[in-house]
Amino acid sequence: xxxxxxxxxxxxxxxxxxxxxxxxxxxxxxxxxxxxxxxxxxxxxxxxxxxxxxxxxxxxxxxxxxxxxxxxxxxxxxxxxxxxxxxxxxxxxxxxxxxxxxxxxxxxxxxxxxxxxxxxxxxxxxxxxxxxxxxxxxxxxxxxxxxxxxxxxxxxxxxxxxxxxxxxxxxxxxxxxxxxxxxxxxxxxxxxxxxxxxxxxxxxxxxxxxxxxxxxxxxxxxxxxxxxxxxxxxxxxxxxxxxxxxxxxxxxxxxxxxxxxxxxxxxxxxxxxxxxxxxxxxxxxxxxxxxxxxxx
Amino acid sequence: xxxxxxxxxxxxxxxxxxxxxxxxxxxxxxxxxxxxxxxxxxxxxxxxxxxxxxxxxxxxxxxxxxxxxxxxxxxxxxxxxxxxxxxxxxxxxxxxxxxxxxxxxxxxxxxxxxxxxxxxxxxxxxxxxxxxxxxxxxxxxxxxxxxxxxxxxxxxxxxxxxxxxxxxxxxxxxxxxxxxxxxxxxxxxxxxxxxxxxxxxxxxxxxxxxxxxxxxxxxxxxxxxxxxxxxxxxxxxxxxxxxxxxxxxxxxxxxxxxxxxxxxxxxxxxxxxxxxxxxxxxxxxxxxxxxxxxxxxxxxxxxxxxxxxxxxxxxxxxxxx
Numbered sequence: 001x002x003x004x005x006x007x008x009x010x011x012x013x014x015x016x017x018x019x020x021x022x023x024x025x026x027x028x029x030x031x032x033x034x035x036x037x038x039x040x041x042x043x044x045x046x047x048x049x050x051x052x053x054x055x056x057x058x059x060x061x062x063x064x065x066x067x068x069x070x071x072x073x074x075x076x077x078x079x080x081x082x083x084x085x086x087x088x089x090x091x092x093x094x095x096x097x098x099x100x101x102x103x104x105x106x107x108x109x110x111x112x113x114x115x116x117x118x119x120x121x122x123x124x125x126x127x128x129x130x131x132x133x134x135x136x137x138x139x140x141x142x143x144x145x146x147x148x149x150x151x152x153x154x155x156x157x158x159x160x161x162x163x164x165x166x167x168x169x170x171x172x173x174x175x176x177x178x179x180x181x182x183x184x185x186x187x188x189x190x191x192x193x194x195x196x197x198x199x200x201x202x203x204x205x206x207x208x209x210x211x212x213x214x215x216x217x218x219x220x221x222x223x224x225x226x227x228x229x230x231x232x233x234x235x236x237x238x239x240x241x242x243x244x245x246x247x248x249x250x251x252x253x254x255x256x257x258x259x260x261x262x263x264x265x266x267x268x269x270x271x272x273x274x275x276x277x278x279x280x281x282x283x284x285x286x287x288x289x290x291x292x293x294x295x296x
Numbered sequence: 297x298x299x300x301x302x303x304x305x306x307x308x309x310x311x312x313x314x315x316x317x318x319x320x321x322x323x324x325x326x327x328x329x330x331x332x333x334x335x336x337x338x339x340x341x342x343x344x345x346x347x348x349x350x351x352x353x354x355x356x357x358x359x360x361x362x363x364x365x366x367x368x369x370x371x372x373x374x375x376x377x378x379x380x381x382x383x384x385x386x387x388x389x390x391x392x393x394x395x396x397x398x399x400x401x402x403x404x405x406x407x408x409x410x411x412x413x414x415x416x417x418x419x420x421x422x423x424x425x426x427x428x429x430x431x432x433x434x435x436x437x438x439x440x441x442x443x444x445x446x447x448x449x450x451x452x453x454x455x456x457x458x459x460x461x462x463x464x465x466x467x468x469x470x471x472x473x474x475x476x477x478x479x480x481x482x483x484x485x486x487x488x489x490x491x492x493x494x495x496x497x498x499x500x501x502x503x504x505x506x507x508x509x510x511x512x513x514x515x516x517x518x519x520x521x522x523x524x525x526x527x528x529x530x531x532x533x534x535x536x537x538x539x540x541x542x543x544x545x546x547x548x549x550x551x552x553x554x555x556x557x558x559x560x561x562x563x564x565x566x567x568x569x570x571x572x573x574x575x576x577x578x579x580x581x582x583x584x585x586x587x588x589x590x591x592x593x594x595x596x597x598x599x600x601x602x603x604x605x606x607x608x609x610x611x612x613x614x615x616x617x
Contacts, residue, residue: 134311134314134315136600137311137315137593137597138315138318138319138593139315139551139592141558141570141573142319142573142577142585142588142589142592143319145558145577146322146323146325146577146585149326149577149578150326224437228437231439231441231442232440232441235441235562236558236574251439251441251445252441254445255441255445255563258445258448258453258460259453262449262453265445265449266449269441269442269445270442272442273437273439274437276436276437276439277433277436280433280436281433
């Protein structure tokens with residue numbers, strides 16, 4: 001019993017110095033730090049922005065449609081005379097909210113399935129991985145187009161999140177399972193089993209924390225990926241439904257106006273592009289910091 | 297080896313069965329394919345009922361699935377509920393268009409991407425390497441849709457150089473070959489840039505990291521230590537081995553070849569496979585949608601199979617299991 005505790009304490013100590021080292025290494029990565037700084041600016045823009053810039057994003061003014069950027073409307077107006085800057089802020093909230101929700105839920109489910117498969121081995125592992133394989137061979141795109149037409153849940157945002165989670169857990173479950181396969185062989189897992197810890201306790205308290213570094217890197221990179229998916233799903237009618245703005249549906253709506261209102265195309269697309277780019281930079285920085293092998 | 301491949305091929309049958317079954321149930325939620333016909337006052341309602349019966353729509357979805365399956369196995373893909381054309385004809389028309397764009401783009405991005413990837417790995421941290429690293433980050437983060445629209449704004453709206461979409465200038469069908477070719481080219485430039493850019497940066501990234509991996513291997517050091525000329529080391533030890541994952545990835549990306557990028561096809565109004573599927577789903581034309589799904593998933597599972605087999609062939613250390 002005591003020995004197990006000592007092992008646990010040592011493990012924790014190791015973990016805390018490990019994360020300290022990671023942060024130290026991350027701080028030296030200029031690109032990642034600069035990206036993080038700009039990401040924070042974007043967060044401030046969408047979260048604090050609407051508090052400072054008090055314009056209703058959904059107010060339709062038919063006498064001010066498709067106006068180019070001016071003093072009254074810093075980023076112009078869209079086809080319904082709605083203020084583009086306000087919509088960009090509120091749209092960013094929705095896009096980032098979806099991105100975080102999807103990544104969090106996908107990560108949780110994927111990690112749980114991956115660990116569960118690795119921990120239970122045998123039949124459970126085989127079944128879960130077979131399901132995983134079938135999910136990978138289901139052509140995603142035609143299914144998504146059909147899903148766009150079916151009313152599963154009343155809210156389009158919820159539907160989007162569900163769909164992205166259903167198709168998203170496959171990858172991370174595989175990655176986590178690969179890592180967990182070696183973790184379940186560790187002595188402390190065996191010891192926990194010996195003292196009669198429940199399966200769930202072992203999974204959440206012993207195995208999950210040891211696959212956590214993978215999850216963090218995956219999540220950071222995935223956050224950007226979800227924003228891109230939201231945009232492409234909007235294209236197939238599966239996105240956030242109007243009048244609620246999201247960066248994705250703002251961009252998609254703008255395609256009709258490439259002849260006379262190019263700023264409507266450029267602005268939301270640029271926000272998506274830059275946010276995804278920054279997430280990827282931070283994610284890569286984290287990966288390098290967590291795994292010194294990547295330092296070449 | 298033979299046993300392994302046979303087993304893998306046999307697994308494909310239940311796999312395809314499962315995929316089509318799930319998709320069929322899912323597609324049945326799509327809506328009534330005869331809604332438009334029913335609403336049309338000029339069409340005899342008994343005809344609609346006849347169609348419903350012919351397609352098995354008066355029976356539960358499970359029965360309908362097996363009915364459909366037996367037709368598919370006999371090579372009968374059915375008739376489009378919207379245009380009344382044979383589904384196989386629709387696919388025959390859309391496929392060459394998608395292929396003509398994809399073969400061109402795919403080959404270009406693969407060949408050029410692998411070459412650039414190889415050389416940037418050898419000159420790590422050089423200007424050219426940094427340039428392509430930045431480019432591949434941009435390629436990863438750029439929404440396809442946005443990229444396409446920005447090109448359209450630049451080439452079609454601002455400069456009027458290229459047509460904003462379509463596949464052929466009307467009236468060019470019977471033009472002499474060369475004129476037709478030039479006409480095609482104009483329409484293909486932007487889809488080519490959009491698809492090619494994503495593909496190219498991807499291949500550069502894969503090849504670069506694969507080559508870097510190989511350069512660290514012990515046998516590369518040994519080869520250098522025993523005095524082999526650098527060119528031989530690179531060609532025989534590094535380049536050949538670094539191609540293994542590339543070949544696997546090549547087969548994995550193969551399905552995209554036939555399906556076409558739906559987004560790009562839609563934006564540039566190219567009547568290829570991607571547009572066909574979207575159109576079919578929008579019109580509840582489930583015969584067309586299911587046929588393209590069958591086609592697509594068959595290509596997908598076969599590519600996965602070939603990728604697995606190629607992997608074993610290329611790397612003798614991998615054991616069959």
